[in-house]
Amino acid sequence: xxxxxxxxxxxxxxxxxxxxxxxxxxxxxxxxxxxxxxxxxxxxxxxxxxxxxxxxxxxxxxxxxxxxxxxxxxxxxxxxxxxxxxxxxxxxxxxxxxxxxxxxxxxxxxxxxxxxxxxxxxxxxxxxxxxxxxxxxxxxxxxxxxxxxxxxxxxxxxxxxxxxxxxxxxxxxxxxxxxxxxxxxxxxxxxxxxxxxxxxxxxxxxxxxxxxxxxxxxxxxxxxxxxxxxxxxxxxxxxxxxx
Ligand SMILES: *Cc1c(COP(=O)(O)O)cnc(C)c1O
Numbered sequence: 001x002x003x004x005x006x007x008x009x010x011x012x013x014x015x016x017x018x019x020x021x022x023x024x025x026x027x028x029x030x031x032x033x034x035x036x037x038x039x040x041x042x043x044x045x046x047x048x049x050x051x052x053x054x055x056x057x058x059x060x061x062x063x064x065x066x067x068x069x070x071x072x073x074x075x076x077x078x079x080x081x082x083x084x085x086x087x088x089x090x091x092x093x094x095x096x097x098x099x100x101x102x103x104x105x106x107x108x109x110x111x112x113x114x115x116x117x118x119x120x121x122x123x124x125x126x127x128x129x130x131x132x133x134x135x136x137x138x139x140x141x142x143x144x145x146x147x148x149x150x151x152x153x154x155x156x157x158x159x160x161x162x163x164x165x166x167x168x169x170x171x172x173x174x175x176x177x178x179x180x181x182x183x184x185x186x187x188x189x190x191x192x193x194x195x196x197x198x199x200x201x202x203x204x205x206x207x208x209x210x211x212x213x214x215x216x217x218x219x220x221x222x223x224x225x226x227x228x229x230x231x232x233x234x235x236x237x238x239x240x241x242x243x
Contacts, residue, residue, distance in 0.1 A: 054078025111166025
């Protein structure tokens with residue numbers, strides 16, 4: 001794990017150097033999904049302070065088992081159903097996968113209920129963008145349910161987050177699409193995300209986070225301005241498909 005982390009660190013440093021960006025501009029989130037709490041603990045011992053999880057059933061007990069690691073930030077990066085909001089809100093410092101108004105409402109309601117509508121206690125939210133939406137009209141039924149807002153719907157979700165009590169709009173997130181015009185070209189996908197990030201920042205200047213890039217395409221993401229990369233496999237190894 002230590003060697004893998006060092007190898008990822010070398011890749012990030014090289015990508016930052018190639019892009020003329022300071023290394024501190026890019027934060028590494030280690031995606032610990034399917035791996036046990038003991039691995040989170042080992043990662044913490046190696047200096048990791050940001051971990052990513054995509055399923056509440058997996059993440060909630062793990063976060064509880066690591067509750068003593070108070071300087072650890074939990075990033076929720078998976079599709080989020082409104083019936084999981086209450087649980088996720090107990091441990092997540094940030095949610096990267098806000099993609100619809102109904103979810104904004106549910107998160108805000110819970111944030112207010114538990115007193116996170118006080119200044120400085122808001123839940124940081126990123127709008128997940130479905131870049132495949134560039135190939136489809138907004139609201140196309142065949143396109144819904146995959147996770148991520150259509151690029152055309154991002155401004156409305158950003159405005160809703162901004163005015164929702166207990167929530168803060170921190171930026172945007174995307175996964176490079178496997179189909180459509182960006183298939184096989186993560187750099188083009190992340191360039192498009194950078195463009196969407198700029199337009200969100202025009203309305204909400206503090207929304208500076210760009211969460212993009214995984215084990216296979218972190219270099220392309222850093223080249224296109226990612227501030228946060230989400231890396232699982234390259235640190236922890238290939239996940240069991242059944243877990
Ligand atoms: C699993 C996952 C990652 C990490 O992917 P790797 O290829 O293992 O680095 C990043 N982002 C999201 C949304 C994920 O679900």
